[in-house]
Amino acid sequence: MDSEGLHLNIDYVGSSGIILSPEQKAALQTSLVILKNSGKFHRVYFWGKILGVKDDYFIAQGVGRDEMENRKTFYSKDCVHWGLLPPATKAMREQSKLAQGRFTGDPSYEFEHTEQKKSEDGEEAGEEETITIKEEDRLSSVIAEIDEDVKIVPRSAFIKTPDGKINANRSFEGLSVSESAKLCSYMHFRDAICLQEKSLLQKANLDKAIDFMDTLEEDIPKGSWSLQFERGSGLVTLRSLLWLGYVFYHVPGTHMYGSCYVGNGEKNLDLPFML
Amino acid sequence: MTDVNMELNINPKEQQFISAKSYLLTASTDTGLNLYDHLSRVLTKVLDERPNNVVDIFEDVSKDSKRSKFTSDVDTVRDKLDQSTEVALAKVQEKLFAKEGGEDNEPEESEELETPLPNIMELCFFFEQAGIGLNREEMIRVWLALKNLVDTHALSHVRFWGKMFGTEQNYYIAEVEYRDGDEEEEEEEEPEEQQEEEATDKDGDEEGEEEQEEDDTPKPDFKPPPEIPKEENKTGTNKKTYFVCNDPGKPWTKLPAVTPAQIQSARLIKKFFTGRLDAPVVSYPPFPGNEINYLRAQIARISAGTHVSPMGFYQFEEDEEEEEETEGRNDCVINVDFEPVSLRDLCDGSLQHWVHHVQHILPQGRCVWVKVGQETPEEVDDEDEEEEREEPDEPEPEVGPPLLTPLSEDAEIGNLPPWTPKVSSKLIPQYAISVLQSNLWPGAHAFAAGKKFENVYIGYGHKYNMDNYNPPQTAPIQEEFPSGPEITEAEDPTVEEENALRNAQQEAAEAAEEMEEAEEEEDDEDN
Structure with missing residues (x-):
């Protein structure tokens, strides 16, 4: 969600139970402007909130001109002071999957994971390996994970220029109402994974400048998105059921769209049973 | 050129x-x-x-x-009606904003009447301080919809219970209590139940007829375990009545009373709501009822788990104390002399100053334990069955924590505290309010400020679990009929065996002939 006009944009996700208190809104409006200026960002997004047991993390992301690359993630506990999160490396993300339970709210807290090592004979040798995972690292990994799994944008909101840069499409005028009711009009904001696997015939109709990302239609399992119209058809809301708490909104016919995550930072692995 | x-x-x-x-x-x-x-x-x-x-x-x-060359500026159909869903909804919601009756004398009269309608905007204000709840405009619409509900039903108490998200539509839920005298609405409900009973009776009859027609068909000797009777209206899990609607302005639907069986199986499943009340709940173990029943069961569970109030706001009725001491008291009333609990106490980590004011639901699915076997003697037809049933030991009554138990007694989830207390503002603590967030039911919140408190639930209606959901194992495969000599087919004899038998028979016959001859001879000799 763009930090400019945050106090207006946050109202679009209010019906999903995402509300900022007036104090938080006021604080964010001040501190995000400073963050944008000091970090020399092209834009700053209010990413959302990760609920901890004792305290919550507010997350913001600053981006350069190319919005897919050069992304930096910041966290704050009071909406005023922002700390830079370390970029999530592959090893970090593998490790943080082992951490169980809710976030505590203390970035220096360490989760412990004990693993019984099996010897080569296959019998338990009794050797235990303990891995400690810092909450700050886990936070960074979970944010990266959410971005990869569910961060979405409307189709043609971003274009790929011939030199490979990904820019916001200035002439994006929004999806029409009938378009916005289809999952194929929304795309994962990440490097395409399923696109390469498509056949030439399927690729023939794609516009290279626009269709350079995966659409939601191919998501597994089917039904992992809940698409609803609110205010009649005046506002379309997509809620991810894989990461409960991720909400995307778009006002059809306008260039207004955005998304936000407010949840406890745990993937809903029970999804196949719940549909 | x-x-x-x-x-x-x-x-x-x-x-x-x-x-x-x-x-x-x-x-x-x-x-x-x-x-x-x-x-x-x-x-x-x-x-x-x-x-x-x-x-x-x-x-x-x-x-x-x-x-633009291809689109015509001229609209050929002049009076085209725009019937988009946006317009349709706006028309539905327009009725909410309509003033009732004349405009002259109304306000004075309505001021005199005491209305059960709560001041939702005030509560919304407090929730907004804590960053919980819904948009203000949405709350106004809910408020107007609740007003509609109050106007059309005889209610003594109304509350906005919360919002549940579904995959297709959402539910807004209102919690109401009927006025004591006016039970008309509840009577309305009973015919439905009777119909249901009739329906089940009919099924039973049909089965009976079938049995009469074909006497040969084997009857299963499985008897379903006796059904636990549901709690009466105004008691236990059915103490309050609930209404739901998909959008404020659309008609409210009354939820049926919840049965213990529904609560028990709702504990075992985890399904998303769709937003259609008549949608079937496809699950294992099978859920007895449709989504309307599942929703009602989840509401009962969430209410029992998360409805909390500052200590002292409710008290037990004094005259009932002596009578019901043994059973535990089931009802509490608002304490008129309630002294506000200080902010520091409310936000204390031990949570001694918050209490549950909704009864705990026992594993049986009821708030008050009931012994099942003997409660329903009418259902037992055969005398043999009765004798069998007396054999098992008397089940021990299940006991839960009594009403108005402090939250400090709540069980932990793994090593996670069940509640997180918070202060709404750290910058201006003088005017802050205390907020309680449930970790067991994510989405359930409570606030307390001075003499005011309120609970609200906004979420998907699922309980938090440290481990992932495991569907219960399927029942073991039924045993086959024990194989014995009476049902096993005899093997065909081989040729050798047949020949041997034939030879043996022949020998026996010959021997018999010889014997006869010998006897004849003997006879002859005798003669």
Whole structure:
């Protein structure tokens, strides 16, 4: 969600139970402007909130001109002071999957994971390996994970220029109402994974400048998105059921769209049973 | 050529210009357009509108102007009705804003009447301080919808219970209590139940008929375990009545009373709501009922788990104390002399100053334990069955924590505290309110400020679990009929065996003949 006009944009996700208190809104409006200026960002997004047991993390992301690359993630506990999160490396993300339970709210807290090592004979040798995972690292990994799994944008909101840069499409005028009711009009904001696997015939109709990302239609399992119209058809809301708490909104016919995550930072692995 | 140009006094530069222009003016063989007109139109548009950084979007401007050639400005259908869903919903919600009756005398009268309608905007204000709840406009709509509910039903108490998200639509839930005298609405409900009972009776009859027709069909000797009777209206899990609607302004639907069986199986499953009350709940173990029943069961569970109030706000009725000491008291009333609990106490980590004011649901699915076996003697038909049933030991009554138990007694989830207390503002703590967030039911919140408190639930209606959901194992495969000699088929004898048997028979016959002959001989001898 763009930090400019945050106090207006946050109202679009209010019906999903995402509300900022007036104090938080006021604080964010001040501190995000400073963050944008000091970090020399092209834009700053209010990413959302990760609920901890004792305290919550507010997350913001600053981006350069190319919005897919050069992304930096910041966290704050009071909406005023922002700390830079370390970029999530592959090893970090593998490790943080082992951490169980809710976030505590203390970035220096360490989760412990004990693993019984099996010897080569296959019998338990009794050797235990303990891995400690810092909450700050886990936070960074979970944010990266959410971005990869569910961060979405409307189709043609971003274009790929011939030199490979990904820019916001200035002439994006929004999806029409009938378009916005289809999952194929929304795309994962990440490097395409399923696109390469498509056949030439399927690729023939794609516009290279626009269709350079995966659409939601191919998501597994089917039904992992809940698409609803609110205010009649005046506002379309997509809620991810894989990461409960991720909400995307778009006002059809306008260039207004955005998304936000407010949840406890745990993937809903029970999804196949719940549909 | 040159001669002509010489005649017209055109120098070579102008000549080049003319040939370029005539080239630009060449109409396309496909579309009939020419570049000259198109460029002039685009440039006029750019100069009129003057967008920033026009060079970046020049292609789009050009495309737009080409596209505009194909759309007609003239609307052939003048009085076209726009029946988009947006208009449809607005028309539904317009009724909410309609004032009832005349405008002159109404306000004075309504001021005198005491209305059960809560001041939702005030509560919304407090929740907003804590960053919980819904939009203000949405709350106003909910408020108006609740007002509708109060106007059409005889209610003594109304609350906005919360919002549940579904995959297709959402539920807004209102919690109500009927006025003591006016039980009409509850009577309305009973015929439905009777119908249901009739339906089940009919099924039973049909089965009976079938049995009469075909006496041969084996009867299963499985008897379903006796059904636990559901709690009466106004007690236990059915103490309050709930209404739901998909959008404020749409009609409210009353939820049926919850049965213990529904609560028990709701604990075992985890399903998303769809938003359609009549949708089937496809799950294992099978859920007895539709989504309307599942929703009601989850509401009962969430209410029992998360409805909390500051200590002292509710108290037990004094005269009942002696009578019901053994059973535990089931009802509490508002304490008139309630002294507000201080903020520091409310936000204390031990949570001693918050209490549950809704009864705990026992594993049986009821708030008050009931012994099942003997409660339903009518259902037992066969005398043999009765004898069998007396054999097992008397089940021990299940006991839960009594009403108004402090939250400090709540069980932990793994090593996670069940509640998180918070202060709404750290910058101005003098005017802050205390907020409680449930970790067991994510989405359930409570606030307390002075003499006011409220609970609300906004979420998907699922309990938090440290481990992932595991569906219960399927029942073991039924045992086959024990195989014995009476049902096993005898093997065919082999040729050797047949021959041996035949030989044996022949020998036996011969032997018998010999014997007979011998006997005859003997007889002859005797004679």
